[in-house]
Amino acid sequence: MSLLHWAILAPFIMAVFVPFLRKKAASIHTGWFVLILPVVLFSTFLQYFPVTMNNGSVSETAAWIPSLGIDFTAYVDGLSLLFVLLITGIGALVVLYSIFYLSKTKESLHHFYVYLLMFMGAMLGVVLSDNVITLYMFWEFTSISSFLLIAYWYDRDRSRYGALKSMLITVFGGLMMLGGFLVLSIMGNTFSIRELAAQAPELNDHPLFLLAMILVLLGAFTKSAQFPFYIWLPDAMEAPTPVSAYLHSATMVKAGIYLVARFSPIFAFSGYWFWIVGAVGLFTMAWASFNAVKQTDLKGILAFSTVSQLGLIMSLLGIGAASLHFDALDDNIYTAAVIAAVFHLINHATFKGSLFMVVGIIDHETGTRDIRKLGGLMSLMPITFTLSVIGAFSMAGLPPFNGFLSKEMFLLSMIQLMELNLFNVESWALLFPVLAWVGSVFTFIYSMMIVFKVFTGKFQPEKLDKKPHEAPLGMLISPIVLALLVVVFGLFPNLLSYSLIQPAAAAIVPSIIPPGEQLYVNIYFWHGITPELLMTIGVIIVGLLLYKWLPKWMGVYDYFPGKVTLNHFYNASLYAAERGSNSITNAYMTGFIRSYLVYIFAFFIAALGFTMWAKEAFTFDASAAAPINFYEVALVLVLIAATLTILFAKSRLTSIISLGAVGYTVSLFFVIFRAPDLALTQLVIETVSTALFLLCFYHLPKLSRHEERRRFQVGNAIIAAGVGMIVTLIGISAHSSKFFDSINAYYIENTYTKAGGENMVNVILVDFRGFDTLFEIAVLSVAALGIYGLIKLRLEKGGETNENE
Amino acid sequence: MIEPILHVTLAVLAIAMIGLIYRLVKGPTVPDRVIALDAMGINLVSITAVLSMILDTSNYLDVILLIGILAFIGTVAFAKFLEKGEVIEYDRDQ
Numbered sequence: 065m066s067l068l069h070w071a072i073l074a075p076f077i078m079a080v081f082v083p084f085l086r087k088k089a090a091s092i093h094t095g096w097f098v099l100i101l102p103v104v105l106f107s108t109f110l111q112y113f114p115v116t117m118n119n120g121s122v123s124e125t126a127a128w129i130p131s132l133g134i135d136f137t138a139y140v141d142g143l144s145l146l147f148v149l150l151i152t153g154i155g156a157l158v159v160l161y162s163i164f165y166l167s168k169t170k171e172s173l174h175h176f177y178v179y180l181l182m183f184m185g186a187m188l189g190v191v192l193s194d195n196v197i198t199l200y201m202f203w204e205f206t207s208i209s210s211f212l213l214i215a216y217w218y219d220r221d222r223s224r225y226g227a228l229k230s231m232l233i234t235v236f237g238g239l240m241m242l243g244g245f246l247v248l249s250i251m252g253n254t255f256s257i258r259e260l261a262a263q264a265p266e267l268n269d270h271p272l273f274l275l276a277m278i279l280v281l282l283g284a285f286t287k288s289a290q291f292p293f294y295i296w297l298p299d300a301m302e303a304p305t306p307v308s309a310y311l312h313s314a315t316m317v318k319a320g321i322y323l324v325a326r327f328s329p330i331f332a333f334s335g336y337w338f339w340i341v342g343a344v345g346l347f348t349m350a351w352a353s354f355n356a357v358k359q360t361d362l363k364g365i366l367a368f369s370t371v372s373q374l375g376l377i378m379s380l381l382g383i384g385a386a387s388l389h390f391d392a393l394d395d396n397i398y399t400a401a402v403i404a405a406v407f408h409l410i411n412h413a414t415f416k417g418s419l420f421m422v423v424g425i426i427d428h429e430t431g432t433r434d435i436r437k438l439g440g441l442m443s444l445m446p447i448t449f450t451l452s453v454i455g456a457f458s459m460a461g462l463p464p465f466n467g468f469l470s471k472e473m474f475l476l477s478m479i480q481l482m483e484l485n486l487f488n489v490e491s492w493a494l495l496f497p498v499l500a501w502v503g504s505v506f507t508f509i510y511s512m513m514i515v516f517k518v519f520t521g522k523f524q525p526e527k528l529d530k531k532p533h534e535a536p537l538g539m540l541i542s543p544i545v546l547a548l549l550v551v552v553f554g555l556f557p558n559l560l561s562y563s564l565i566q567p568a569a570a571a572i573v574p575s576i577i578p579p580g581e582q583l584y585v586n587i588y589f590w591h592g593i594t595p596e597l598l599m600t601i602g603v604i605i606v607g608l609l610l611y612k613w614l615p616k617w618m619g620v621y622d623y624f625p626g627k628v629t630l631n632h633f634y635n636a637s638l639y640a641a642e643r644g645s646n647s648i649t650n651a652y653m654t655g656f657i658r659s660y661l662v663y664i665f666a667f668f669i670a671a672l673g674f675t676m677w678a679k680e681a682f683t684f685d686a687s688a689a690a691p692i693n694f695y696e697v698a699l700v701l702v703l704i705a706a707t708l709t710i711l712f713a714k715s716r717l718t719s720i721i722s723l724g725a726v727g728y729t730v731s732l733f734f735v736i737f738r739a740p741d742l743a744l745t746q747l748v749i750e751t752v753s754t755a756l757f758l759l760c761f762y763h764l765p766k767l768s769r770h771e772e773r774r775r776f777q778v779g780n781a782i783i784a785a786g787v788g789m790i791v792t793l794i795g796i797s798a799h800s801s802k803f804f805d806s807i808n809a810y811y812i813e814n815t816y817t818k819a820g821g822e823n824m825v826n827v828i829l830v831d832f833r834g835f836d837t838l839f840e841i842a843v844l845s846v847a848a849l850g851i852y853g854l855i856k857l858r859l860e861k862g863g864e865t866n867e868n869e
Numbered sequence: 870m871i872e873p874i875l876h877v878t879l880a881v882l883a884i885a886m887i888g889l890i891y892r893l894v895k896g897p898t899v900p901d902r903v904i905a906l907d908a909m910g911i912n913l914v915s916i917t918a919v920l921s922m923i924l925d926t927s928n929y930l931d932v933i934l935l936i937g938i939l940a941f942i943g944t945v946a947f948a949k950f951l952e953k954g955e956v957i958e959y960d961r962d963q
Contacts, residue, residue, distance in 0.1 A: 694876075698883035702890050709894045718894075721902050724943075725893055728913060731932075735917050740928040743917075744935055751939045758950060 066124040068138040071105055072192055075185030079178045086174035094173045095163035098181065102156035105188075109140075109148045116142045116567040123194065123258075133255055139194035142567020146406065147191035147315075147322055149564075150413050154314045155184050157542035161421050162306035164538040165428060176216060176304070183209035187315050191322055195255045196245040203241065203283070206316050207234045213311060214303040226299035229634070233286050233296045241283025241323070247276040248330070261329040261574075268333055277331045280323065281340060288320025290378060291348040294371040295630045301363040305424030308363060313370050313416035321374065321409065324381050325572045332385035332573070342382030346478075346496060348375030350503035356510040357614075358621045362423045362433040362518070365510050366416070369459065372507060373412045376474060379500075380405035383477055387573055398480065399573065404473035406568045410560065411458065411466040411553065418546035419455040419514065422448055425539055426518065431529035435513065440523030445534050447544075449519045454547040458554065460511035460607070461504060461600060466554040468600070475500060475596040501599055508607030509614070516611075662783060669786040672794065682793055685800035696736060703729045716761055724754040741825045875923050882916050903947045910940025 078101050086094045115122055121141035128136045140148070159180070166173060186209055189202030207230075215227035245255075251270045252260045260267065267273055284290075289297040300312050311317070324341060331337045349372045356368030384402035425448050426441070427433045442449050454465060461471030478500040482493040525531070553560060610617070652663070676682055706729060709722040727750030734743035811824055811832065821827040829837050889912060892905040914936050921929035 695879050695883050698880075698887065702883075702886055705887075705890050705894060717899055718902065721893065721906060724906065725890065725909065728909065732913060732916065735920050735929060735932060738924060738926075740932055743929070743932045747932070747935055747939055751943055754943070755946060758947075762950070762954065 065126045066138070067108070068122070068124045068140065068192065069126050069136060071108055072138060072185060072188045074101060074105065075181040075188070079181040079185070082177045082181065083174040086177075093163050093168045094177055095159055095166070098177045099156060099159045099163070101181070102152045102159060102184065106149065106152040106156060109145065109152060112140050112145050113563065116140065116145050117563060119567060119570050128198070134197045135195055135255075136198050137194040137256065138192045139258065140192065141571045142564070142569070143322070143325055143571035144191045146410070146564050146568045147318070148188060150318070150410070151184060151187050151191070151315050154310060154413060154417050154546075157417065157545055158306045158310040161309070161424070161539060161542040162304070164536055165306055165424055166304065176213075179209050179212040179216070180307070180310070183213065183311065183316070187319065190319050194257050196249060196257060196260075197255055199257075200238070200242050200245055203287075203319065204235070204238050206287075206319060207231065207238055210234070210300070210311050210316055213307045214300050216304055216307065217302070220302065222299075223302040226296070226302040230296040230300045233293055237283045237286025237293065240279045240286075244276045244279030244281075244283065247272050247279065251276065257326060257330075264330050264333065267330060273331075273334070274336060277334065277337060278340075280327055280331070284320035284323040285344065286320070287323070288317050288374050288378065289348075289371045290320070290344050290375060291351055292630050294348060294352060295634055297371055298359075298364055298367040301361070301367050305363070305420060305427065308366075309417050309420035309424070312367065313420055314413040317370060317374055318377075318409065318413070321377050321381070321405075324378060325405070325568075328381065328385065328572045329574055333388050338382055338385045340382070341385070342379050342496075345375045345378030345380070345382055346499050346503075348372065349379060350375075350499045350506070353503045353506035353510065357506055357513070358618070359510075360435055362426065362435060362438075362514065363420075365435075365514060366419055366423060369507070369510060370412075370416060372503060373408070373416065373459075376500075376503070377405050377408050377412070380408065380474060380477060381572070383481060383496075384573060386481075398477070399569065400473060400480070401477035402569045402572050403565055404470055404477055406565045406572070407466075407473065407557070407560070408470035410564065411470050411550070414546045414549045414553065415455040415458040415465070415467060418451055418543040418550065419459070421539075421543040421546070422452045422455060425535040425543070428539070429530065429535055430532045432527070435517040437524060437527040438518045439521035440519070441532060442519040444523075444532050445519075447534060447540055449515075451540075451543045451547045452515055452519065454550050455543075456511040456515045458550045460508045461603065464554055465550050466557065467550075469554065469557055471504065472596050472600060475504070475599045476594070479595050479599075497599070501603065504599075504603045505607050505610065508603050509611050512607070512611050513614075662779070665783050665787050669783065669790055672790050673786070676790075676793060676797070681797055683797050683800045688799065688802065693736075699729060699732055699736065703733075716764075720754060720757045720761060723757065724750060727754070739825075741823070872923070875919055879916065879919050879923070882912060882919065886912050886916070899951060903944060903951070906947075907940055907944040910936055910943070914940075 078098070082094060082098065085097045089097070112122060119142070121139065123137060123139045125138075126136045128134050159177075162176070162180075166176060183206060186202045186205030190199060190206060193199040193202060211227050211231040214230055215223045217223050248260055248267075249255050251267050251272055252263050254260060286293040297312060297317065301308055303312070328337075352368045352372035352375060356365050356372060359365045359368060380401045384398060384405060387398035387402065423433060426438065426445075429445065430438065430441070432438065458465035458467035461467045475497070478497040481496045652659070703726060706722045706725040710719045710726070713719045713722060727746065731743045731746035731750065734740075734746055811828060815821055815824045815827045819827045819831045821831070886909065889905045889909045893902050893909070896902040896905060914933050917929050917933050917936065921927065921933075
């Protein structure tokens with residue numbers, strides 16, 4: 065266990081102490097104690113900068129289950145460090161924000177911070193794990209803690225619905241991902257991601273390669289809310305706003321992005337990867353931004369916008385895979401896509417975090433997040449307004465902010481894709497830039513909606529619950545810091561290029577960097593009049609026009625009937641699954657023992673009959689059979705007659721007596737076949753059990769004592785005949801095929817010499833195999849005690865004690 | 870010389886047994902069946918005795934005694950059940 069391991073586990077350890085802090089130091093907001101941890105972690109991880117900047121990495125291994133090859137390996141490279149800094153940095157800001165957002169007295173803060181710390185630790189574990197099994201473990205931790213955080217206000221229906229939905233979808237993806245990991249580890253014979261990446265070329269030709277890739281991608285797509293799995297994210301907005309800001313914009317939803325980036329060295333050479341990741345990402349981007357415009361809830365807009373931006377990053381990662389197919393560094397224009405992905409990842413975390421916090425402030429200060437009720441808040445909340453302008457304009461991709469730069473790079477990558485002559489891109493090439501451009505237009509529209517519908521226009525105080533005013537300073541610190549970063553990264557993007565972006569990009573596509581050289585990352589504002597600049601101008605013009613005429617074309621959304629949405633499909637399939645499984649269960653779980661017996665016996669016939677037929681097991685060999693005597697035949701006839709009497713008797717009493725006759729006949733068989741001890745026991749037992757049957761018969765309730773013949777049922781007759789035949793056939797076959805002699809010769813020899821008895825049956829029972837006897841005695845004792853208990857113990861007060869009374 | 874006689878005896882006893890079974894199955898009333906059962910018990914005693922002679926063993930003498938006792942107890946119990954409706958009476962019932 066090294067410092068790195070303790071850093072991952074620190075949030076979990078801290079989480080244990082949070083409830084005590086809440087109790088012992090109730091006068092201080094618990095968040096202040098929690099705040100220390102992400103700050104310390106952030107500064108701890110800063111010391112890895114020098115290592116990763118030179119494309120180095122740090123790896124620490126602690127044994128966890130060494131016999132299975134599962135180690136807790138923490139691994140820091142450019143990509144992990146980027147995510148770690150996002151997690152701890154934004155984590156610290158979110159905790160600070162939550163201190164002012166959540167009331168000290170009204171909320172159960174210890175729950176909140178325990179869940180949040182659990183999540184933070186899990187997320188650190190996800191991005192720092194090199195072992196796929198530990199990665200999966202932390203992955204599920206994020207799902208669980210996200211579930212807990214979404215349902216933080218668990219007395220609300222919508223919270224519970226959203227939590228359940230996100231749980232079902234992300235855990236489904238997580239399990240698929242585990243499957244993918246296991247397939248991968250079978251293919252590569254290791255659990256380590258780095259070792260898997262080292263044998264990527266061999267894995268590429270493996271027949272299971274595509275299966276592993278699709279399973280891993282399912283995990284990534286569900287977590288990162290890609291089409292069609294994005295539906296949980298808008299419903300997760302029922303969580304407290306700090307949670308939405310942290311989990312559902314900056315960190316957890318990027319776990320899928322991280323996964324795709326981390327597994328790029330393994331999978332990315334394949335054309336499937338390029339197509340699946342690129343196309344799904346781009347379609348998600350366009351689809352979600354189109355849907356974001358119709359939302360009226362601010363958090364709903366932001367949720368769809370998150371989905372759309374994640375799709376953007378995902379598509380860039382997919383397209384970046386093309387860079388692996390060009391060896392020379394100079395003409396490899398597709399590495400730009402990877403750089404753009406990493407850059408936009410950082411940008412999105414900053415502006416989306418701040419936008420969520422801004423929305424939280426609006427909610428907190430006005431009491432609503434509905435854009436139809438809000439308006440004209442500009443003069444009342446000037447700082448919040450400024451922050452939202454910075455965030456939203458950056459999201460829309462407007463010039464002075466960092467979003468502009470990454471959006472330009474995004475459009476550039478899409479345009480460059482048209483030159484790619486790989487993976488049959490040619491025929492579809494035009495679709496990529498068009499979809500990207502349409503998505504960007506809608507992104508522009510909803511970004512404008514966030515700013516102008518809320519802060520300009522008519523102020524409607526009568527629709528608001530509270531009198532709006534500017535937020536307290538403490539609440540504003542975190543969004544201000546993030547907005548400052550938006551501006552700083554926008555104006556000086558090269559601050560990031562070699563410190564964060566280049567090492568991260570190198571981790572995603574390691575082969576593009578020749579040893580000893582560095583990837584050329586230069587981000588600047590002015591490229592000259594390029595196609596992407598013209599596209600951005602087009603986005604702004606078309607976006608502005610569409611925004612102006614928004615009410616006129618909003619009707620377009622009405623053409624999407626509620627019945628074909630994915631949400632409707634999700635609800636309907638859950639309902640159908642529940643109804644379906646219910647009706648299946650009700651269909652065969654009838655509650656009647658006779659039905660279950662039919663299943664058991666039918667299965668018995670089917671299984672044994674099939675086995676006998678398939679293995680051709682039936683043999684008949686009469687050579688070992690003994691001659692048949694006249695009195696044996698007579699006795700068998702008696703037995704059959706008595707048995708048939710039981711079946712066809714009109715009264716129960718006749719059946720009982722016939723059963724007794726059967727028992728006595730069997731004892732006679734014991735006599736014929738020379739088993740005196742058995743005959744003795746059988747006689748006594750038969751008498752006693754006949755008496756017990758009579759006892760039962762006498763105590764039957766008057767109503768059900770009606771004496772009628774059993775109804776004949778064809779199904780039952782067939783099953784009974786089948787069981788009889790199967791058992792008979794097996795008996796004959798077993799008797800006909802004896803593979804070795806019996807061991808009874810030993811008993812015959814040694815009964816007197818070793819055990820000192822003459823009765824061999826008794827010697828076997830108490831001497832050679834006395835253990836069986838001991839436990840049969842135990843069975844009898846238990847039965848006797850049980851009967852005594854059943855008769856004597858009547859705990860039900862006032863209940864019927866006897867049906868006759 | 871004795872061997873064929875024993876077999877003939879056994880065959881006769883078996884036929885008697887089949888007749889008793891017929892009465893057990895057919896027996897219009899329950900007492901008919903109980904009597905048949907009792908007679909079957911005694912018939913069993915004889916069959917067992919003949920069998921032990923055929924098998925030339927004395928191990929079945931216990932069985933013979935036991936069948937005698939059980940047939941008696943069983944018949945008495947049945948008789949009491951048919952008469953009084955129960956076999957073992959409680960003291961407090963009286």
